[in-house]
Amino acid sequence: MDQASGLRNLMKTEGNVITTTRPLARVITVTSGKGGVGKSNTSINLALQFKKLGKRVIILDADFGLANIEIMFGTVPKHNLCDLIYQGKDITEVITWGPGEVGFISGGSGIAGLSNLSREYLTYIIQNLARLDAIADVIIIDTGAGISDAVLEFLVASGEIILVTTPEPTSITDSYSLIKALNRHPRFSKENSTIKVLANKVSTDEEGMSLFKKLNAVVSRYLDLGIEFLGSIPQDQQLANAVMQQTPVSLAHPNAKSARAYEAVTARLMNMETEGTIKKRGMAAFFSHIVVNKKKNEH
Numbered sequence: 609m610d611q612a613s614g615l616r617n618l619m620k621t622e623g624n625v626i627t628t629t630r631p632l633a634r635v636i637t638v639t640s641g642k643g644g645v646g647k648s649n650t651s652i653n654l655a656l657q658f659k660k661l662g663k664r665v666i667i668l669d670a671d672f673g674l675a676n677i678e679i680m681f682g683t684v685p686k687h688n689l690c691d692l693i694y695q696g697k698d699i700t701e702v703i704t705w706g707p708g709e710v711g712f713i714s715g716g717s718g719i720a721g722l723s724n725l726s727r728e729y730l731t732y733i734i735q736n737l738a739r740l741d742a743i744a745d746v747i748i749i750d751t752g753a754g755i756s757d758a759v760l761e762f763l764v765a766s767g768e769i770i771l772v773t774t775p776e777p778t779s780i781t782d783s784y785s786l787i788k789a790l791n792r793h794p795r796f797s798k799e800n801s802t803i804k805v806l807a808n809k810v811s812t813d814e815e816g817m818s819l820f821k822k823l824n825a826v827v828s829r830y831l832d833l834g835i836e837f838l839g840s841i842p843q844d845q846q847l848a849n850a851v852m853q854q855t856p857v858s859l860a861h862p863n864a865k866s867a868r869a870y871e872a873v874t875a876r877l878m879n880m881e882t883e884g885t886i887k888k889r890g891m892a893a894f895f896s897h898i899v900v901n902k903k904k905n906e907h
Contacts, residue, residue: 632890637766641782643753648676651750656858657874666711666744681706682854688714738892755789765897804838816840839873
């Protein structure tokens with residue numbers, strides 16, 4: 609029995625972290641086809657709006673090499689995911705609590721080396737990560753921009769994807785390229801994944817809807833794939849000012865038009881949960897999906 613089969617069987621074992629009846633967190637992955645479109649800003653402000661609605665939220669900063677989340681939070685973490693994986697730190701030790709009582713975990717470059725670990729140690733890591741389901745109701749994963757293998761691994765493992773784009777032609781083109789790469793991925797499941805488009809930095813709601821319709825027309829025609837319109841975030845000087853102050857706009861200027869828009873988008877996401885259209889997977893299933901298939905591809 610190879611390592612991948614062994615790990616899969618271990619994940620299915622009765623009483624294991626995946627099959628227990630404990631609550632599962634809602635895992636939302638935020639991504640973009642190119643940098644500079646406001647992806648990390650979106651992750652932070654959605655997290656804060658979920659928190660306002662009474663949800664416990666943790667952001668996993670999976671944009672390796674760039675510390676966007678901690679810069680925007682103005683907080684330097686003592687530990688990151690590498691310390692959990694290689695230094696034996698407890699999951700609670702690698703969570704940094706930022707403004708608004710939103711937790712975040714700095715990814716470091718930890719996940720890249722996961723497939724080199726033994727099956728037993730991987731199980732230990734995944735069980736540790738599964739404890740996030742007891743700590744958070746919502747886990748937002750902020751990926752890198754673009755279509756690298758690392759980004760696609762996160763998106764394939766995620767059932768709920770928010771794709772941030774802007775009216776710039778290059779942003780729309782790169783968003784399509786990302787959707788196309790994801791659609792071609794051998795493990796992408798149309799049935800078990802939803803792609804929600806968030807139009808950022810728009811002048812009006814109509815511009816946001818127009819942007820979505822352009823993207824959706826091409827996706828529908830060439831990829832035979834359904835995408836959803838999540839909403840628009842307006843271009844906002846108060847948001848720009850908040851970024852310069854290293855304070856999320858939802859905290860610095862809660863009545864700003866961008867903060868109100870994030871509030872409306874979060875309410876929409878909450879309604880989807882209330883209506884039962886969202887299937888929660890939890891963190892153990894999320895990470896075991898990545899690790900199992902990394903190992904399977906190596907054999």
